[in-house]
Amino acid sequence: MPEQREEFVLDGLNCASCAAKMENGIKRIDGVCDASINLATQRLSIEMEEEHDKEHIIKRVQNVVNDIEPQVNMRYLNDIEEDSDEEDEEDISPRRLIIAGIVYAAAFLIPDIAWLKFVLFGAAYIISGGDVLFRAATNILKGMVFDESLLMSIATLGAFAIGQFAEGVAVMLFYQIGMYFENKAVDRSRRSIKQLVDVRPDYANLKHNGVIERVDARSVNIGDTIVVKVGERIPLDGKVSQGQSMVDTSALTGESVPRTVNTGDDVLAGFINTYGLIEVETNKPFDQSTLSRVLKMVEEAGSRKAPTEKFITRFARYYTPIVVFAALAIAVIPPLVIPQAIFADWVYRALVFLVVSCPCALVLSIPLGFFAGIGAASRHGILIKGGNYLEALNQVGAVVFDKTGTLTKGTFKVTKIEPADGMDRDELLMIAAAAESRSNHPIAKSIIEAYGQSPEGLDIKVYEEIAGQGVRAVLGDREILTGNAGLMDKYDIKYPDINEMGTIVYVAVNGTYAGYLVIADEIKEDAAKTVRQLQNMGIRTVMLTGDREPIARAVAQRLGLDGYFAELLPDQKVEKLEQLQKDKDVTAGQKLAFVGDGINDAPVLARADIGVAMGDLGSDAAIEAADVVLMNDEVSRIPEAIDIARHTQHIVQQNIVLALGIKAVVLVLAAAGMASMWAAVFADVGVAVIAVLNSMRAAR
Numbered sequence: 235m236p237e238q239r240e241e242f243v244l245d246g247l248n249c250a251s252c253a254a255k256m257e258n259g260i261k262r263i264d265g266v267c268d269a270s271i272n273l274a275t276q277r278l279s280i281e282m283e284e285e286h287d288k289e290h291i292i293k294r295v296q297n298v299v300n301d302i303e304p305q306v307n308m309r310y311l312n313d314i315e316e317d318s319d320e321e322d323e324e325d326i327s328p329r330r331l332i333i334a335g336i337v338y339a340a341a342f343l344i345p346d347i348a349w350l351k352f353v354l355f356g357a358a359y360i361i362s363g364g365d366v367l368f369r370a371a372t373n374i375l376k377g378m379v380f381d382e383s384l385l386m387s388i389a390t391l392g393a394f395a396i397g398q399f400a401e402g403v404a405v406m407l408f409y410q411i412g413m414y415f416e417n418k419a420v421d422r423s424r425r426s427i428k429q430l431v432d433v434r435p436d437y438a439n440l441k442h443n444g445v446i447e448r449v450d451a452r453s454v455n456i457g458d459t460i461v462v463k464v465g466e467r468i469p470l471d472g473k474v475s476q477g478q479s480m481v482d483t484s485a486l487t488g489e490s491v492p493r494t495v496n497t498g499d500d501v502l503a504g505f506i507n508t509y510g511l512i513e514v515e516t517n518k519p520f521d522q523s524t525l526s527r528v529l530k531m532v533e534e535a536g537s538r539k540a541p542t543e544k545f546i547t548r549f550a551r552y553y554t555p556i557v558v559f560a561a562l563a564i565a566v567i568p569p570l571v572i573p574q575a576i577f578a579d580w581v582y583r584a585l586v587f588l589v590v591s592c593p594c595a596l597v598l599s600i601p602l603g604f605f606a607g608i609g610a611a612s613r614h615g616i617l618i619k620g621g622n623y624l625e626a627l628n629q630v631g632a633v634v635f636d637k638t639g640t641l642t643k644g645t646f647k648v649t650k651i652e653p654a655d656g657m658d659r660d661e662l663l664m665i666a667a668a669a670e671s672r673s674n675h676p677i678a679k680s681i682i683e684a685y686g687q688s689p690e691g692l693d694i695k696v697y698e699e700i701a702g703q704g705v706r707a708v709l710g711d712r713e714i715l716t717g718n719a720g721l722m723d724k725y726d727i728k729y730p731d732i733n734e735m736g737t738i739v740y741v742a743v744n745g746t747y748a749g750y751l752v753i754a755d756e757i758k759e760d761a762a763k764t765v766r767q768l769q770n771m772g773i774r775t776v777m778l779t780g781d782r783e784p785i786a787r788a789v790a791q792r793l794g795l796d797g798y799f800a801e802l803l804p805d806q807k808v809e810k811l812e813q814l815q816k817d818k819d820v821t822a823g824q825k826l827a828f829v830g831d832g833i834n835d836a837p838v839l840a841r842a843d844i845g846v847a848m849g850d851l852g853s854d855a856a857i858e859a860a861d862v863v864l865m866n867d868e869v870s871r872i873p874e875a876i877d878i879a880r881h882t883q884h885i886v887q888q889n890i891v892l893a894l895g896i897k898a899v900v901l902v903l904a905a906a907g908m909a910s911m912w913a914a915v916f917a918d919v920g921v922a923v924i925a926v927l928n929s930m931r932a933a934r
Contacts, residue, residue: 240288241277244307248273259298260278263298269295272601296308331407358403358407359402359403362406366406366409389585390405398911408915435451435468455516458516466506475514553591565581583904591918601621603886604625604882607933608621616874623862632774636779641757645756648663649754650736651684651751657743669706669707681716694708704739715743721740729750735789736752760870778799814826826843827842828846829847847859848863892925
């Protein structure tokens with residue numbers, strides 16, 4: 235069924251529990267296929283069926299948002315391209331908390347006058363928690379009963395009802411202080427993402443008829459010429475048409491070393507010009523530039539939730555009503571069945587039980603942990619498209635590589651020149667370059683490049699390309715043949731059988747064998763190191779390639795790969811990948827990642843459990859199909875991505891154990907009457923703050 239997608243920003247949304255309620259409520263709207271809220275970026279993504287009235291659905295979505303959080307402002311994403319730098323107005327004012335704290339302290343310092351103490355404690359309670367009471371009441375009227383506002387309201391009002399004024403105020407005051415620090419942590423995460431997004435330049439120096447004018451980057455068309463001055467970011471993708479410079483590519487690739495660019499070189503939006511003035515002819519519109527696409531992927535990453543996030547959201551939905559009824563049972567049943575049980579004591583235990591039970595620590599800290607991990611990877615030039623893929627990287631049991639452009643550079647180079655007896659090495663290279671001078675084949679170009687001079691001035695009288703075999707040329711009074719073994723056989727030339735890694739180009743002069751050249755695709759400098767690192771992590775490494783068996787075998791041996799499969803067409807790569815996924819010896823029941831860069835790799839990238847694309851030189855199709863994009867084409871980023879994923883997962887697991895462990899202990903103690911409100915405050919607010927701060931470590 236056709237679907238349409240809309241994105242909104244929810245200004246003022248800081249409550250993780252509220253975000254989960256909104257998400258669930260929106261998903262239940264007729265015509266909504268899926269909805270996801272990213273708390274860290276305040277983004278709401280909705281997928282709707284095209285046959286339904288979009289405006290009607292959006293109006294109902296607005297009602298759901300306002301019913302849960304009236305102060306949240308829902309706006310189209312495109313309406314806020316120009317965000318102000320001012321911070322959002324805080325839900326919890328520190329000034330209000332300070333005043334509440336002063337009034338609370340005054341209640342202890344005044345003479346022991348019961349009514350005056352009650353007034354001061356009551357004033358401190360209303361100042362610190364009036365908004366919580368109001369939110370709980372409005373939520374009940376809207377049918378949303380079980381949330382942390384209700385738990386805090388019942389617990390603190392109950393404390394007042396049994397005469398525990400000081401503890402009732404303390405619970406509310408410290409709950410609000412904890413929420414204040416949690417909101418600060420969320421804002422910090424949000425600002426770090428905004429800093430990443432703010433690298434997108436919003437203007438361009440357009441050159442037209444010799445006049446340079448500063449314009450909105452969105453108004454620049456393909457083929458226009460823009461001028462980039464020293465210190466400016468390149469606003470659109472293009473090719474350097476004039477000038478040379480060095481560019482800082484760290485915003486996209488994570489590389490700290492500047493890259494030299496000359497006339498004719500490609501440059502990407504987001505690069506910073508650090509040396510000289512350059513002119514760039516644009517080849518993509520603003521919204522389709524590499525930087526815009528990368529930033530869009532980063533912003534959308536939070537909408538793809540990890541299984542752990544989804545489980546915690548479902549857990550909190552059922553957990554809260556269960557503990558409310560459990561607290562009610564603790565308050566009512568024991569006084570009815572236990573002789574001499576004091577009702578007020580059991581009510582106090584139930585209230586402590588309620589305070590402890592808030593799931594804030596998990597609901598807020600776990601999504602923040604995954605998003606912090608995605609942000610950390612982005613700063614290292616690794617774009618992970620969602621928390622689900624970040625979590626899946628922990629389970630990788632095998633990494634399958636494409637060869638050309640992934641493990642190798644994808645560029646041919648003359649790696650060996652071996653003349654026959656009586657032939658000079660330089661002369662052999664000159665003869666081969668002359669014969670290949672009129673060919674556009676990549677092998678011919680690599681020979682001419684190795685020669686290092688223009689062979690145009692040579693006296694080439696005859697030039698003939700022989701399909702699938704090579705070239706025949708007449709240079710002066712010499713007939714030259716350059717090509718494969720088939721060409722030598724065709725002209726009955728005896729030649730040695732050469733078995734080396736790469737393409738062998740034989741050369742014959744006037745019917746006599748003169749030597750050979752080896753043309754090979756260079757292996758990337760970090761390829762062997764990457765393979766070793768993955769193997770040390772217990773991950774199996776395999777290569778799939780369309781190249782010939784001898785070349786594939788030589789590359790696999792040089793890199794120390796665990797296995798390889800050669801001479802595969804694109805559809806055969808998919809079949810082989812599916813076989814590897816079923817092979818328990820390869821995957822050990824875990825996830826399989828495929829790393830590729832070309833258009834022909836797109837089907838395999840989409841079929842793999844985790845598709846990893848080389849983003850710098852990789853094709854658009856490969857980048858779109860992949861789940862992880864390496865923006866600098868270094869395969870060594872793969873172990874780094876897995877390290878970040880494992881680090882993030884450890885932090886998430888720490889938060890789960892910390893929150894559930896402490897809460898479980900204090901819940902048992904509360905039911906047994908061995909825990910006070912102070913212990914409950916720590917188990918709720920204290921643990922939530924610690925968990926949120928721990929989540930922020932994933933960003934480093």
